[in-house]
Amino acid sequence: MSELLQFVFSGLTTGSIYALSALGFAIIYNASRVINFAQGDFLMLGGMFTVACTQLGVPLYLAIPLGVLATVVAGALLERLAIAPAGNSNVVSLIIITIGASMFIEGVVQILFGKNQHAVPSFSGETAIPVGGAMLLPQSLWVIGVAAVIVVFVGCFFRFTMIGKAMLAMSANREAAQLVGINTRMMLLVSFCMAAFLGATAGIVAAPITMVVYDLGQMLGLKGFVAATLGGMGSGVGAIVGGLLVGLLEAFVAGYVSSAYKDAVPFVLIIIILLVRPGGIFGAKSVDRV
Amino acid sequence: MPTSHEHAIGALAKPVLEVSNLEAAYGRIQVLHGINIKVGEGQLISLVGANGAGKTTLLKAISGLIEVTGGTITLFGDAITTAPPDRRVRAGISLVPEGRQVFAPLSVEDNLRLGAYTRRDNEREIDLERMYELFPILKQRRRLAAGMLSGGQQQMLAIARALMARPKVLLLDEPSMGLAPRLVQEIFEVISNCKSKGIPILLVEQNALAALSIADYAYVLETGKVTVEGTGPELMRDDKVQQAYLGM
Numbered sequence A: 001m002s003e004l005l006q007f008v009f010s011g012l013t014t015g016s017i018y019a020l021s022a023l024g025f026a027i028i029y030n031a032s033r034v035i036n037f038a039q040g041d042f043l044m045l046g047g048m049f050t051v052a053c054t055q056l057g058v059p060l061y062l063a064i065p066l067g068v069l070a071t072v073v074a075g076a077l078l079e080r081l082a083i084a085p086a087g088n089s090n091v092v093s094l095i096i097i098t099i100g101a102s103m104f105i106e107g108v109v110q111i112l113f114g115k116n117q118h119a120v121p122s123f124s125g126e127t128a129i130p131v132g133g134a135m136l137l138p139q140s141l142w143v144i145g146v147a148a149v150i151v152v153f154v155g156c157f158f159r160f161t162m163i164g165k166a167m168l169a170m171s172a173n174r175e176a177a178q179l180v181g182i183n184t185r186m187m188l189l190v191s192f193c194m195a196a197f198l199g200a201t202a203g204i205v206a207a208p209i210t211m212v213v214y215d216l217g218q219m220l221g222l223k224g225f226v227a228a229t230l231g232g233m234g235s236g237v238g239a240i241v242g243g244l245l246v247g248l249l250e251a252f253v254a255g256y257v258s259s260a261y262k263d264a265v266p267f268v269l270i271i272i273i274l275l276v277r278p279g280g281i282f283g284a285k286s287v288d289r290v
Numbered sequence B: 001m002p003t004s005h006e007h008a009i010g011a012l013a014k015p016v017l018e019v020s021n022l023e024a025a026y027g028r029i030q031v032l033h034g035i036n037i038k039v040g041e042g043q044l045i046s047l048v049g050a051n052g053a054g055k056t057t058l059l060k061a062i063s064g065l066i067e068v069t070g071g072t073i074t075l076f077g078d079a080i081t082t083a084p085p086d087r088r089v090r091a092g093i094s095l096v097p098e099g100r101q102v103f104a105p106l107s108v109e110d111n112l113r114l115g116a117y118t119r120r121d122n123e124r125e126i127d128l129e130r131m132y133e134l135f136p137i138l139k140q141r142r143r144l145a146a147g148m149l150s151g152g153q154q155q156m157l158a159i160a161r162a163l164m165a166r167p168k169v170l171l172l173d174e175p176s177m178g179l180a181p182r183l184v185q186e187i188f189e190v191i192s193n194c195k196s197k198g199i200p201i202l203l204v205e206q207n208a209l210a211a212l213s214i215a216d217y218a219y220v221l222e223t224g225k226v227t228v229e230g231t232g233p234e235l236m237r238d239d240k241v242q243q244a245y246l247g248m
Ligand SMILES: Nc1ncnc2c1ncn2[C@@H]1O[C@H](COP(=O)(O)OP(=O)(O)OP(=O)(O)O)[C@@H](O)[C@H]1O
Pocket: B026, B031, B049, B050, B051, B052, B053, B054, B055, B056, B057, B058, B098, B206
């Protein structure tokens, strides 16, 4: 029983990170139908910028917001310099551009920060808290708590703000969105900034657990993508449920089978999704009457 | 043939929207070949033409959804030929697109609120209530996803959404398409109502009889060119128009 609880804690922690990553995928997908393969790099950049700041002597509580800000700027630059100029290219070309951008980002980071892993201290110590026979790391609480707060904010943003609704409208019908005066170019920029924000936050709260290395984004991005697809690409709820599911499944496989198979979970999952339910759990069911 | 009196009515109105020598293409295929159209203050202008004549293309070019390859578009004398669509909406152009294009997963009320997306004034709530008065069915269904509405209701919503922007010129692309006769009549009443409020209208219709009956001035579009123009009654008397579009 306490073993199960231990796996649940661990699964919820990584699952929260995947969920934020998956939300980033969903937001950009909704604005453009583009799958942004540089999403994982936003997680890495958040951690790496934070590490860079602390190495320069900036205290952690300042390094974190700076890391987030720098990553959001990177997200904006990615959209302005790589996506926007491609303008009306088809979606596949844009996706390939994001793959190129991802390689470019990792290359630059590797040159600047090297290939080695960088540690980030836990936010509030390493003393595990005993809960029901299992041990919960304070950093896990940070990860789950921050993810929960962000998810609530993102939910409110789409439900209650005009910009949020405009982004939903753009996702539902791009031309009609233009016809009510929504600046779709600006919205795409906003969506990249949001995705970068979500990625950076996830990457930073996770950094004390994952360590930071230039190619960290490859695995985290891929798992976020699997989570988003599992939940139903473009669905916010789907991204969160998908993220938690992938995290929990991984933890169970690692715990009850072997940690060697842990990283196979997302790949097996994606094959199953594509075969059984290509639209994902919360896949967009068309509400159009035909 | 046109009488000088009828022409005078058209000429009197100050121009709101002017399209001059407009050309547009999809890839290498040119679809519009130098279109000249004017919409004056308070006027209802109808544009009729067969399938594929380029009516939708013209309205999309005016709204900025597609780029033009030649000619100019001016609104109150200002060139907007290359302005992005959102700037044109701010300038006062609203299009009710072909096939309604409501935001299907969003609620009816969100669709209406998004119609006022470019406005910053504080009369948006008042306008929302006005739309509900004009279309009571939309009020009943305001929490429903727009995609769940019937075709006629979606058309009402598309028109109401466009009106929420307080347009200075309203473009309508086949608003009666696919609707039952009773609903067609209702839509035309709404259009007349807009005209009586002084909103200049450019109406594209395949229902030529209805469109010409309420038009101050009308154009016939054939394969990307204006072939006949005149006041509504003139076109209804025109032999060619009678044969091709009125089935007489
Ligand atoms: N997206 C597109 N790509 C390529 N060609 C197009 C596209 N849209 C329209 N066309 C072509 O442009 C021409 C004009 O089309 P348009 O839709 O403007 O006609 P329309 O007068 O609105 O017709 P309808 O009465 O059927 O709505 C047609 O020959 C059509 O096949």
